[in-house]
Amino acid sequence: MRPMLATRGSRVPADDAWMHEVKWDGMRVVVEAGRGKVRLWSRNENDVTVTFPELHALADLDHEVLLDGEVVAFLDGVPKFGALADRMHVSQAARARALAERNPVTLLAFDLLRLDGEDLMGLPLTERRARLEGLGLADVHWQVPAAYDDGLMLMAATEQQGLEGIVSKKRSSRYHPGRRSADWLKFPHRASGSYVVGGWRRETDSRTRIGAVLVGEPAGGGLRYRGRVGSGIAGKAGQRLLDVLAPYETDVSPFVDEVPKVDALGTTWLVPEVVVEVAALGFTPAGRLRQPAFLGVRTDLTPEEVVPHA
Incomplete structure (x- = not known):
């Protein structure tokens, strides 16, 4: 229930x-x-x-x-x-x-x-x-x-x-x-919420370690891009996250809007199935998360349950 x-x-x-x-x-x-x-x-x-x-x-x-x-x-x-x-x-x-x-x-x-x-x-x-x-x-x-x-x-x-x-x-x-x-x-009180992961990028100068995830919200059969989240992803937390994301790798971006080239470069795209919790200081005028930080994977939520922010 x-x-x-x-x-x-x-x-x-x-x-x-x-x-x-x-x-x-x-x-x-x-x-x-x-x-x-x-x-x-x-x-x-x-x-x-x-x-x-x-x-x-x-x-x-x-x-x-x-x-x-x-x-x-x-x-x-x-x-x-x-x-x-x-x-x-x-x-x-x-x-x-x-x-x-x-x-x-x-x-x-x-x-x-x-x-x-x-x-x-x-x-x-x-x-x-x-x-x-x-x-x-x-x-x-x-x-x-x-x-x-x-x-x-x-x-x-x-x-x-x-x-x-x-x-x-x-x-x-x-x-x-x-x-x-x-x-x-x-x-x-705090500006945090749940977002769907649409891709991940390697840490600078590393072939294996995850450095950031690209997140979005459900929109038009895909995801609306909300930004790149790198803070909070390090060490064991990063490896656990990478283990969760690995089964969903794909060749196609799940985002319905254009991801900036600086964010898309080197990204491994994902089928949008994994939900994460992100803390942030609101949004930029372009609708991107401001100073986002990864808090953890939401195994208790499905992408369909993520409510887009206004």
């Missing part, structure tokens, strides 16, 4: 019809757990149960639940997508266990969709939250994050603390799987 998605908002709601939550910088998951079983799915419905062994103990819950939440990893006490990047793509149980020891994750469960066989998605958010909070989900590896009445206060506090932003949700909202709804509004 695909989770319900938020729409980008323009102004934080200030009336009592809304509640507000921290926007976590992690990987969205749907979790089925309790009474001896546990399964986790990514946002695009891939089974990622093996990937996060520290969450397997959710099988010991006394209730059968279907949860919506975010898996996060902390860097200097703050959830950072970059800290999670090494964990997301792992499918080998032994390696996942080793990584869990060194870089553990936490599940932040913010919605309850089913409880002991009862479908709760048609109930208002306030009722779903009340039942979720009544489950006592408090452990070193999972918890229920707080919801707040004052969205403007939370927006200011999350910016001060270096968090990603907030999500404002109508208290009356029902849960609509796979739908992007205006009943949930997201307000990120």
Whole structure:
């Protein structure tokens, strides 16, 4: 099941019809757990149960639940997508266990969709939250994050603390799987987003090391070019990225608009299947990412799920 998605908002709601939550910088998951079983799915419905062994103990819950939440990893006490990047793509149980020891994750469960066989998605958010909070989900590896009445206060506090932003949700909202709804509004602090990789270039003076990727957004059956991303791609991160990209090499550019010669020169083109997370200081007048930095591969997203920026 695909989770319900938020729409980008323009102004934080200030009336009592809304509640507000921290926007976590992690990987969205749907979790089925309790009474001896546990399964986790990514946002695009891939089974990622093996990937996060520290969450397997959710099988010991006394209730059968279907949860919506975010898996996060902390860097200097703050959830950072970059800290999670090494964990997301792992499918080998032994390696996942080793990584869990060194870089553990936490599940932040913010919605309850089913409880002991009862479908709760048609109930208002306030009722779903009340039942979720009544489950006592408090452990070193999972918890229920707080919801707040004052969205403007939370927006200011999350910016001060270096968090990603907030999500404002109508208290009356029902849960609509796979739908992007205006009943949930997201307000990120930083200019980052997901982009599709259309090509890669070698590092200067190297025949093997990756130096940059060319990224874009879905448009007209291909990609609209958004720029070249080189910062953040080095060492082991670069090699892992190259391993992910290698199966998609092709002779044809996937971009529907013209890629500048300075960027296209020496590029290995790719079938547009890999999504990456990129931080940037907005866009140039030409629509290119300004000072972009690679954060990690989004194994939880497909190219079709990438929403173009205005």
